[in-house]
Amino acid sequence: MLKATVVLAALLALWACSQALRFEGNPFANPVWKSASEVLGALPGSISIVPADTLATIIPVLLPFAVFTTGVLLFQSDASATRLLRFLAISGGLVALYGLIQFEFFPDYLMFRKKDYYLDDLTSVLVNRNSIATYLGAALLINAGFLFDSLIPVSPRRGRAGAAFHAQRLIQVDTYSVLHGFLAFVTLLALLLTRSRGGIAATFVALSALSVFLVIDGYWRIGQRTRRPSNGMARPSKWASVSVAAAFIVLIFFLLGGRVLMRADMQGAEDARFCAYPSIVQLLKDNWLFGTGLGSFREAYERYQDPLCAHNRLWDRAHSFYLEGWIDLGVIFVPLLLVAVGGLILIFISGIKNRKSRRWASASGASVLLLFLLHSIVDFSIQIPGVAVFFAAIMAAASVLSLNRVRRNGVRQKRGPDGPNFTGLHQTS
Template identity: 35%
Template structure:
């Protein structure tokens, strides 16, 4: 990815329309990686060093002292943080036009659909196999190419939203294609293939049995699907105004459809929620201990990648003595504990920039406005699930989401051009 970023920068240069976002993200990448490096080195006069190093010096004669309690793990985590950032920056370099951005989203959607089909076949025929190795966890759940069902659910939820968008685009192209013209049958075939891949993503999502993943997708669908139904034919300038009652009817129908769909097909996840209440979930039991750890190290953090070591001192015996918590099951709290006050500042900056980008996209884009809403809904999905799981900490999903986000940000900041949009729609028939 780093090599691709360098090549893209040399070939395309700095992106024009998304230059501001590119600069902010690059600055944020430098700040975060720089701070993580500072956490690993020995500062003069043991300044800001973690108190654990004093104990290590007294007991074992260790002379080293740093902010991180495990400098090697924190140093290794720099790459895990840099990878999604560099992926996003590379995406902005490549998606310098609406057509390229939509091509990237088309490829990501089809990839998600193919992975969903693979997951369904694997779960049906070889439920105890994970790609090519033996599966040891979540034997009752579809995880596709992931180990954890929650990460799989986040990926499949995003894939479902993407494939829904592709089905909408190809269906509109087919309906606008003149009968008898070459390419109409090809469009029909592609419409059916896209629809089947959409069904595969949705089915795989339901079989993941992830309560949080399905609920987050449900919230995102309530944002995206009603809007898509109301504006199915696109927002064109010369369309006749639609009566308000008809728009309200479409809105209510879309909401009812999403609720009914969830009720009908999310039975296994709902059953899991009923069998194991929130207060009985270990991930919620350990929250007070995480907050105590954060309160003790809120300024400098303990070093990213050190949660497993640090949390053991704050673990409540009432949560049980079995198992090892190597992750906080909360992206925000683990980031706060690892990086200190730098993390919430960075998170607020990221969400503020995304809010500004989506607001601009909703105000300026016409034909491609549904991609802006798609980006908003997907961000809500990922942000909600990150509060109870660690999907964003898995490199495979982090890279996929970063590539997706770069394309929707590029579209949101792009200038509306009817001729370019129509040219892309005509290219769907080729």
């Protein structure tokens, strides 16, 4: 896992450096250098149209890779990875709580200064409502996972007399249940107040998928604790519970998301990004092979921007992570993205298949990945450093919890950075 991350980061950095490399007669130089040479005389050319910006952008782009690698190295055990994930869930909930307080009592302020944008929307500590919606959506999913794990633990707890837990007490409420339940509710409210259509819709899809899995896993846990695994007679009630859970989520979003629905109804498909996408796609067609250079979208798009879509400003983002990544890096962006996403998917599938008490963490990590994949189609939240770091830390913790597992003989097999190794004796997973 770590080797693949380091290789991906190294390839990305090397390719960006090669894009910024300038020399006369460069056969891969962007045509803009030839046009400039006709006016200014012979100039060294490069793939990037802004080589200095390309080099400067390497560090922020590699930041989430560094966070992911550091998280995997420092939090290798189940206990430490769970603490990291819980810290992220609680901190995300606190950001949501701060956003609600700010929105209610200081709606015109962003931290300690006046807000310039999104005056009627909750943005908490970020400027853009779409970015904070992605952040809050991830926090909601992680808190939902912790809430499930604390309410329905796998192993039955013992009473004061040492007797096994009774069937009528299958659901347990403790401090963590109350905490994560409260933070999940607060985060949901804050998310809906952002009025981010894409962020809320992506979170809705991810939360629905996570809820279906957790309901099914909950039935498995109850079967384990009561020693009565689900049989054919129990299946109808299980799928009925899945349907009820999905319907409940839909009801919550429709009842509490009135502001979002009103905005969607008033604005409809008249969005600046949809007006700009044809020009952005044309820019991609003209530079699909080598790209225009990492961090060069603003300068590259200036020649393509339709005045009717400008709204008195120059776009510095493509409002699609996939389009901008391909435009900046060229076709190499596609395999890099597929390897990164495919690797995480395989890790989470492994966790869901091989873990027992920790499979909820694999499912939560997969749902966060789904949220980011969906919202990145129409937004650039993953390109905001604060959001990217939060995402990378969640992926690190969830990946560790997915790859650690317990063998039948009770010896914990921990898949470390360079493969499996065996450390310690544990009886639970």
